Each structure stands twice: as C-alpha cells, then as structure tokens.
Amino acid sequence: MTDADRAASGPALGGRLLTLTAGGPAAGGTFVARHEGRVVFVRGTAPGETVTARLLEDPEEKADARFWRAEALDVLEAGVDRVPSVWEEAGVDGVGGAEWAHIALPAQRRIATEVMQELLRRAGVSSYPVDEVQVEPAPHDADGLGWRTRVRYAVDADGKVGMRGWRSHEVRSVGADPLSARAVRELRLGEWTAPEGTEAVDAVAPSAGPASVVLIGRDLDPDAVEIPESWGDADVAVRTAKGLVPLRGDGTVHERVGERLFAVSATGFWQSHRRAAELLSEVVASGLRAPRGGSAWDLYGGVGLFTAVAAEQVGRDGSVVSVEGNRRASQLAAQNLEDLPQVSTATADVTDWVRARRGGVDAVVLDPPRAGAGVELMGLLATAVRQRIVYVSCEPATLARDLAAIEKKGWKIVDLRAFDLFPHTHHIESVVVLERASS
Ligand SMILES: C[S@@+](CC[C@H](N)C(=O)[O-])C[C@H]1O[C@@H](n2cnc3c(N)ncnc32)[C@H](O)[C@@H]1O
The missing domain is CATH 2.40.50.1070 (OB fold (Dihydrolipoamide Acetyltransferase, E2P))
Incomplete structure (x- = not known):
C-alpha cells in the first residue's frame, strides 16, 4: 500500500501527509513533534525519529487548533529505541492496544518514567522527590509478553x-x-x-x-x-x-494469591497482568501497616484482594470494610473472605459511603478506576484517616491530581512506586503511600 493509498483509506479526517520529527512523550502514548510552529501529537513513532505521518485532523477545519494529531506511516530515520514490533498486527492500520510494541522494552519504561514524572510535576506534587520515581518491570517479566489474563x-x-x-x-x-x-x-x-x-x-x-x-x-x-x-x-x-x-x-x-483463592465473575474486574495481584498485594501490605486490632477500609475493593491484606494486618480483633459499587463483586468479596470475621462488605458508591461515615479509621487502601478518587474523596479521607493511606492507581494523570489535592490538606507522600504492568502499552500502575505531614 502506498502512502497515498493509506492516506485515502485510513480513519483520518484530513489524511494530509507531513514529515515530522518526534521529540519527548505526551499523553496517550504519543510523541510531540512540531510543524510550522504548531504542536502535533504523533502516534506510532519513538523519540528522535523522523517519520511520514498522516494528519488525523483536517488542517483547513482545524486551522486555529492549538495542536494537531497524526499517526506515523513510514519511518524515514529510525530512533535508537525502535525495534521490530513484537506484534505484527498492531500499529498503523492494525489492532489498537499495543501502541509501543515497536519500542524496546527498557526504552518503554524510560519513556513511561518521563511521563509519570512530568504528570506529577505538572500537578504540583511537592512532598516527594519526583525525579526519583522510576517505572519498574513486574518481577520476572523479561519480554513483556504473555501477561494479559x-x-x-x-x-x-x-x-x-x-x-x-x-x-x-x-x-x-x-x-x-x-x-x-x-x-x-x-x-x-x-x-x-x-x-x-x-x-x-x-x-x-x-x-x-x-x-x-x-x-x-x-x-x-x-x-x-x-x-x-x-x-x-x-x-x-x-x-x-x-x-x-x-x-x-x-x-x-x-485466582490464587498466596494461600487464598478468590472467586471472580467471569466478566468482572481482576488485575490483568499475571503477576499483578501478588505484586500489588505485597506492595500494599508493606505500605499500609494497619495496626493490630485497628480499623481499615478497602475502597473500590472489587472481590477483596486488598481487603485480605488489611484483614491480615488488623487481625481478628480489628475491622476492615470492603466498599465496592458492583453488587456481584461485593457478594464475591464477602464469600471470598468469609473465614475472616473482621471483614464486612458494603455495596455503595465510595464517595457517598465515606461522606456518610461518622468517626475515623486507622488506615485506608483505595484502588479507583481510571477516573481516580476525585478531589472531594481525597478531602474526606484527609480528615477521616488517622495513620496511612495507600493509593493504587492505573492512571497517573488522575493520581497526580488527587495527590496534589491531599497534599494541600496536610498529607505527604512517603513512598511512590510505579510498575510496568501493561507492557507494550503506555499504561502505568502505581502505588503511593501517604502519611499526615505532621507525623
Ligand atoms: C481498579 S478496580 C480495583 C478492584 C480491586 N481493588 C482489585 O484490585 O481487584 C476498581 C473497582 O472499583 C469499582 N468502582 C468503580 N467506581 C466505583 C464507585 N464510584 N464506587 C464504588 N466502587 C466503584 C469497580 O467496580 C471495580 O471493582
């Protein structure tokens, strides 16, 4: 297929071809290029390379737009990070969901690290040395293949x-x-x-x-x-x-995590990377440190993965509430943890549930969907939680917003780890541990 055929056949509104040189990473797995002074976000390229790219905008209609978007069709000068794609069928005119399959795995993690640091900086996160944040591979994940369960x-x-x-x-x-x-x-x-x-x-x-x-x-x-x-x-x-x-x-x-078996609805949520549940459970456990005999909430609890971690820490004399909006997931959490008398479940919207609480709690783990917890919930938690909050996130942009919000309420970040649990895509998982700034 020639460039002209592609320009005519693709999903593009515009389809005009440009020669672009990609710079640093931007949102959604794209890279920043410039054309006659205008920013163009280019998909399917890598830092430092020059490509022929198809504009996704009609340049006449979008003449006043601050930026345009484009996708790389042909590589004129490859960047040092480019490798043969691990997935031939992905990429331009192929399947979505593996937008970095043509970038070397260590470079993907370096680029994700830049994205993560930049999002935290831009949100104004100030209680943690953002330059030290690094996106780490999952244990024993040498090639980033075969992970999606x-x-x-x-x-x-x-x-x-x-x-x-x-x-x-x-x-x-x-x-x-x-x-x-x-x-x-x-x-x-x-x-x-x-x-x-x-x-x-x-x-x-x-x-x-x-x-x-x-x-x-x-x-x-x-x-x-x-x-x-x-x-x-x-x-x-x-x-x-x-x-x-x-x-x-x-x-x-x-799903087995350590000694425990979790039943999950066949269409319900479970961490997708085959090593994620175990890895995240360990990282949450080391950050949460819920006191023996104390209280904890697992917000956005799913079928109880992190509830089990908190329950182990507070012991039988403590209490843990798993709060989850999906009724079936909540029922399965109750069933999965029925041997733990310290656990109870609530089927509710998390923000509504927390807003209705009287009195506080020692420790909270929360793992919201991509939209994040939101500024209101962070404010409620800043007041309600006595010791520690562990925030598990699959979307660094909303995480950064929420961290900046809780810092303003007198909390500080004491640990921030980021993991490549979605290799060959631009997505990043992170776990952040927060304490009261005065502690
Ligand atoms: C990223 S998953 C985390 C689940 C669990 N922590 C785990 O690791 O298996 C987010 C969960 O939040 C639930 N959820 C999404 N929005 C919610 C809301 N507003 N209130 C309560 N639960 C919500 C979803 O049903 C989903 O189970």
Whole structure:
C-alpha cells in the first residue's frame, strides 16, 4: 500500500501527509513533534525519529487548533529505541492496544518514567522527590509478553473475532496475539466464527482452574452456542441483556494469591497482568501497616484482594470494610473472605459511603478506576484517616491530581512506586503511600 493509498483509506479526517520529527512523550502514548510552529501529537513513532505521518485532523477545519494529531506511516530515520514490533498486527492500520510494541522494552519504561514524572510535576506534587520515581518491570517479566489474563475481543457482523483498530470500528485479526496469556491464545478465538448476535467475547486465563470464555450480546440465544473443541475444558457462559447464563462452569473464575483463592465473575474486574495481584498485594501490605486490632477500609475493593491484606494486618480483633459499587463483586468479596470475621462488605458508591461515615479509621487502601478518587474523596479521607493511606492507581494523570489535592490538606507522600504492568502499552500502575505531614 502506498502512502497515498493509506492516506485515502485510513480513519483520518484530513489524511494530509507531513514529515515530522518526534521529540519527548505526551499523553496517550504519543510523541510531540512540531510543524510550522504548531504542536502535533504523533502516534506510532519513538523519540528522535523522523517519520511520514498522516494528519488525523483536517488542517483547513482545524486551522486555529492549538495542536494537531497524526499517526506515523513510514519511518524515514529510525530512533535508537525502535525495534521490530513484537506484534505484527498492531500499529498503523492494525489492532489498537499495543501502541509501543515497536519500542524496546527498557526504552518503554524510560519513556513511561518521563511521563509519570512530568504528570506529577505538572500537578504540583511537592512532598516527594519526583525525579526519583522510576517505572519498574513486574518481577520476572523479561519480554513483556504473555501477561494479559483478561482480553475483550470485538466481533464483527460476520462473526469474525479480533480487535478494533485504533480510532476504528473495523474488527481486525489479532494474529499471534503475543500480549495475551498462553491459555487465552490457546482458545484460538481468531479462527472461530461467533454466532449471530455476538458483540464481544471475553477470554480469561485465571491463575487457578480452567480458562473462561464469555460470549456477550444483548439478544444472544444461549441454546445456539456450540462449544468448539479448541476451547478444551474452558468454562463457557453467555451474557445477554438478562444477565449471565453459564453453559459450562458457574460463571466465575478462580485466582490464587498466596494461600487464598478468590472467586471472580467471569466478566468482572481482576488485575490483568499475571503477576499483578501478588505484586500489588505485597506492595500494599508493606505500605499500609494497619495496626493490630485497628480499623481499615478497602475502597473500590472489587472481590477483596486488598481487603485480605488489611484483614491480615488488623487481625481478628480489628475491622476492615470492603466498599465496592458492583453488587456481584461485593457478594464475591464477602464469600471470598468469609473465614475472616473482621471483614464486612458494603455495596455503595465510595464517595457517598465515606461522606456518610461518622468517626475515623486507622488506615485506608483505595484502588479507583481510571477516573481516580476525585478531589472531594481525597478531602474526606484527609480528615477521616488517622495513620496511612495507600493509593493504587492505573492512571497517573488522575493520581497526580488527587495527590496534589491531599497534599494541600496536610498529607505527604512517603513512598511512590510505579510498575510496568501493561507492557507494550503506555499504561502505568502505581502505588503511593501517604502519611499526615505532621507525623
Ligand atoms: C481498579 S478496580 C480495583 C478492584 C480491586 N481493588 C482489585 O484490585 O481487584 C476498581 C473497582 O472499583 C469499582 N468502582 C468503580 N467506581 C466505583 C464507585 N464510584 N464506587 C464504588 N466502587 C466503584 C469497580 O467496580 C471495580 O471493582
């Protein structure tokens, strides 16, 4: 395909081709370039390289815009960090979700470190030496492959299973799918044709028990699903507008962390990297230090991963409340931790729940979705928590905002660790430990 063909066929509004030289990283895995003085955020490139890029904006319509966006089509002069992509099917005109697959893994972590430090600086975080923050690999993750234990595949009108392209609705083949865990790849969903009405397929490779496949579609008929041989002994369910209908198994998967087994809904939240649950549990445990016989809250608690950590620390004479908005996850948290009398669960919006509390708590762990906890909740916690807060985050931009907010309320950061739990993408996981500035 020539550049001109690509310019005409891609998702671009504009499609004009520019020659750009990429500089430092910016939001969303892009890099900053300049064209006639205007900033252009370029996807699919790497620092220091010169590329032919397709503008995603119509330059006539966006003549007054402060910046434009573009995606690299051809590399004219490769940067030192460029390597052959680990995922041929990702990238320009390919599947989304692996936007750094063409960048060497150590360089990805160096770039993520720059992004993280810059976001903290820009938010005005001041109680911690931001220059010391480094994005660390997960233990024993040498190549950043085979880590993804939760994968949502898209399905097109013909039943083809794949992933959507970046800014595109077209379902594209995932090929070798190298970021997915082996048990997910072995399902060979890309070679299977989904029954009519399937809108998406969730595949899970849990750490205990069989894999799971869930076909998702509002009006799917569970009786019409034939389970192919390639799925082996995987659990299978169908999720329609009426709810989850298990065809094989009970609609949950099982995850082992240390000695404990957690049941998780087959379509529910669990940390995706195969080493994440164990690693984050250890880092939360060392930061939280909830006092024996004391009290703790696990906010955005899911099925109770960090509740178990806090419960172990406070012991049977203490108390831990796991607060979670999803009813099914909350029920599973209660079931997963039923041997721990110090644990109770609340199904509620976290901010509403904390706002309604009278009296304080010794220690809090919170692990919100990408939107972060928000300034109101940080203010409530600044008052309610007596000793320590551990903030687990998958979105450094909202984390930085929330840290700056709680610093203004008299708290300081005593530890900040960042982890590459999403290799070959720009996403970063972090764990921050906070104490009262006067302590
Ligand atoms: C990033 S997950 C963390 C779950 C858990 N800590 C874990 O590691 O398995 C965020 C959780 O917050 C829940 N959630 C999102 N928004 C919420 C809200 N406003 N109030 C309560 N729970 C919420 C989601 O259902 C999800 O289970």
